[in-house]
Amino acid sequence: MASSSSPVIESTPPPPWESLPPEITAAILQKLGAVEILMTAVKVCPTWWRVSKEYPSIWRCINMQDSNVLRPVLLVKMCRCAVDLSQGQLTEININGFGTHDMILYISERSSQLKSLQLVNCRGILFASVVEAITNFPLLEELHLQQLDCMITVNGIETIGISCPLLKSLSFCDRKKKSMNFNNLGFYDAPGIECDKIAEAIAQNMPGLFQLQLIGSKLTDVGLKAILCGCPNLVSLDLRGCFNVFTCADVEQLCLERIKDLKLPRDSMDGYDFGADDSDDSDDDYGYGYGYDCDYDNHGRLDDDEHYFGRDYDDGYHDPDDVVIYDNEYAYENY
Structure with missing residues (x-):
């Protein structure tokens, strides 16, 4: 009587990326967000x-x-x-x-x-x-x-x-990129006293600054001169949208002499490094400056699941069930 033999099942080798040294795997993962x-x-x-x-x-x-x-x-x-x-x-x-x-x-x-x-x-x-x-x-x-x-x-x-x-580097901007078109804007009606005080605080408390961006600030030559005097290491200064400065020729000349990388109030916003939400926004009618109010509570807490940012989570948002949030019981279905 012929003997029967069980079929040989060949095991599938693991994918090559599983055998990589952990340091290399870590370097790969580091490239991801x-x-x-x-x-x-x-x-x-x-x-x-x-x-x-x-x-x-x-x-x-x-x-x-x-x-x-x-x-x-x-x-x-x-x-x-x-x-x-x-x-x-x-x-x-x-x-x-x-x-x-x-x-x-x-x-x-x-x-x-x-x-x-x-x-x-x-x-x-x-x-x-x-x-x-x-x-x-x-x-x-x-x-x-x-x-x-x-x-x-x-x-x-x-x-x-x-x-x-x-x-060493400080940047403020209070306007959305989509609205940064300065060509048709006039000077501010509101005084820049508060913004000058902020500029003076920067000058007095941040003497080591090399880079400063104040897009859209209402500071005047008073505040700008304080910054130039209080921040001797400053080499990059962005004043785009700061239409209250350079009413005095000597302040403008001082900037031109001192600052290697100087962006003037009416310079283009090309090269603006920080992304913005380009969607329509009904709250985008405020003027430049650091003085408008927020629609948040006193603690800035807007983490309510149904009202965060005023969005409707039943329309357009994806909340996958299989998103991995780390815990001690994470398990793979196939292992």
Whole structure:
């Protein structure tokens, strides 16, 4: 009687990326953004998931932007997750289009090594929240606050200067890119006294600045001259939209002599580095300057799941069930 033999089943070799040294895998993941890693890369294989958790160097620089696909509240949760994975090694974070008071404080409590902070169009974060957070960033060298619908204050500038003695680059802009057409705009009717006080606070508390951007400020020659005198290392100055300056020829001449990279009030916005929301906005009728009010509560908390940014989450937003938010029980269906 012929003997029967069981068929030989050949095992499928693992994909080549699973056998890469973890340092190389970490270098690959570092090229991706935080959202791509948390939503996609960690589901490629258990190795990538493990490396993303065990190598905080992947998370030293976090870039996150609202793509109008994910709910802002989910982006906030993912941002916190990325900060946790950095294990205190975060040095640079760039947030565009979302954020809350609690989120910026969460970052500050876990990121004492931070050197660069950029917030663009983050309407849920007030300037007061930023100032409170920055007291935990003694190594901060770059601060960029773009299109935040809130009031910048003298006390806040003073606190930032005291808390961040290494600050070299500072940027403020309170207008959306889509509206930055200065050709048909006249001079402001409102006085620039408050903006001059802010400029004087910059001069008195941030003498180490090399770069300063004040797009749309109402400062006058008084404030500008204070900056030129108080910031002797300044080599780059952006005054686009600052139509109250250069009423005195000597101040303009001083700028031209001192500043290597000078952008004048009516220069084009080409090359503006910070992204903006180009969608229609009924609240976009305010003038330039740092004096308009915000439609937020006293704590800048807008993390309610149904009213964040006034958006309707049943129309156009995607909140996938399989988004990976790290915990101790993450499991793969196929492993």
